[in-house]
Amino acid sequence: MPCDFLTVERYDKIVLAKVTKDRLLDPISINALADELNSLVDKHMHISLILELSEVSFLSSAMLGKLVAVYKNVIKLSKGRMAITGVKPAIMPLFKITQLDKMMQFAPDAQEVILLYRRKPL
Amino acid sequence: MPLEVLPGPPPPIGGCLFARSWPSRIDHKQEVLDILVAELLGRGFITAEEEPWAVLVLDEVVVNAMLHGNEGDPTLSVVIALFADDTGRWVMTVRDQGQGFDPASLPDPEDPASLLLEHGRGIRIMKEWLADLVYYERGACAWLARQRADRPIAAPPESP
Numbered sequence: 001m002p003c004d005f006l007t008v009e010r011y012d013k014i015v016l017a018k019v020t021k022d023r024l025l026d027p028i029s030i031n032a033l034a035d036e037l038n039s040l041v042d043k044h045m046h047i048s049l050i051l052e053l054s055e056v057s058f059l060s061s062a063m064l065g066k067l068v069a070v071y072k073n074v075i076k077l078s079k080g081r082m083a084i085t086g087v088k089p090a091i092m093p094l095f096k097i098t099q100l101d102k103m104m105q106f107a108p109d110a111q112e113v114i115l116l117y118r119r120k121p122l
Numbered sequence: 123m124p125l126e127v128l129p130g131p132p133p134p135i136g137g138c139l140f141a142r143s144w145p146s147r148i149d150h151k152q153e154v155l156d157i158l159v160a161e162l163l164g165r166g167f168i169t170a171e172e173e174p175w176a177v178l179v180l181d182e183v184v185v186n187a188m189l190h191g192n193e194g195d196p197t198l199s200v201v202i203a204l205f206a207d208d209t210g211r212w213v214m215t216v217r218d219q220g221q222g223f224d225p226a227s228l229p230d231p232e233d234p235a236s237l238l239l240e241h242g243r244g245i246r247i248m249k250e251w252l253a254d255l256v257y258y259e260r261g262a263c264a265w266l267a268r269q270r271a272d273r274p275i276a277a278p279p280e281s282p
Contacts, residue, residue, distance in 0.1 A: 025155075025181050027148065058174055060181050061247050065240035072238060090174045097250045098243045 003036035005029070013080075014117050015040055016110055018052040024059040034066035041073045046122040047080035052110045054086030064098055071104055080122065085110040125245055127225045127257040132265050135213050139165070141203040146192035146218070148185070154202070155180050158214075161204055166272035167212040175251045182244040183216045183264050191218030191262055210273035211253060214266045222260030 005021035017037060024030055041047055051067075053059075067084075074082040083105040087095065095101045107113045140161050144154055158180050162168045168176050184200065192198035198219040205213045229242035236242060249255050254267035269275060 025177070026152065058177050060178060061244040062185070064243055068238060069240045093250070094178070094247060098246060099237055103237055
């Protein structure tokens with residue numbers, strides 16, 4: 001099923017994927033988003049994936065699990081890197097208590113990460 | 123702290139404020155969550171700021187009951203009840219018709235090897251927000267408790 005709540009901008013191998021949905025709770029949305037992100041990863045070797053979540057207010061542990069799967073694909077299959085940006089303060093504790101903050105890179109602003117990735121290409 | 127899964131029924135709690143049964147249909151989940159969150163907000167048991175956590179925790183427990191406990195069988199029900207106990211806590215029980223589960227089958231969220239697993243974070247998240255999470259009836263009845271937002275625990279008096 002296509003993901004109609006993800007906008008994608010490409011800057012060479014830097015891919016900015018922005019979620020434009022408030023709730024990532026239902027299995028259909030979660031699977032559609034994960035499939036779309038994985039298809040982006042499949043298309044790009046050495047991808048620099050930036051996932052922008054500033055519009056997301058609710059997400060489930062199933063979504064966290066899918067993000068781990070995408071992260072593993074980025075690192076292992078694409079030999080790339082991944083950052084998550086714009087996470088709202090109310091949901092940042094989710095990433096902390098599940099220790100995903102130690103595994104993935106987080107930043108408040110996507111543009112900041114784009115500049116960083118441009119300065120340090122893979 | 124490992125998750126407690128006890129064989130017997132939950133202890134009596136007090137007056138039941140709300141009880142309702144739903145078929146195990148995941149496409150009804152959003153309706154269930156909306157009703158439960160409205161109950162908690164409407165009674166002043168949680169604040170608006172707590173809503174994202176409440177949604178998340180209730181999503182976990184309802185999905186577990188429908189998909190794992192009842193294995194997605196729409197002929198089986200999930201019964202959810204809300205209570206307020208005399209210690210100022212709200213308690214919610216979520217009972218499915220499954221056989222329960224073995225807590226040893228759950229990944230240890232503290233184990234670094236679990237970090238890359240794509241499942242097993244739900245219980246950790248629920249325990250973070252709740253004051254108490256216990257499973258009774260071998261895992262078929264989740265017991266969730268948290269201090270009521272409208273009855274915060276009084277701060278201890280300052281020493282002179």
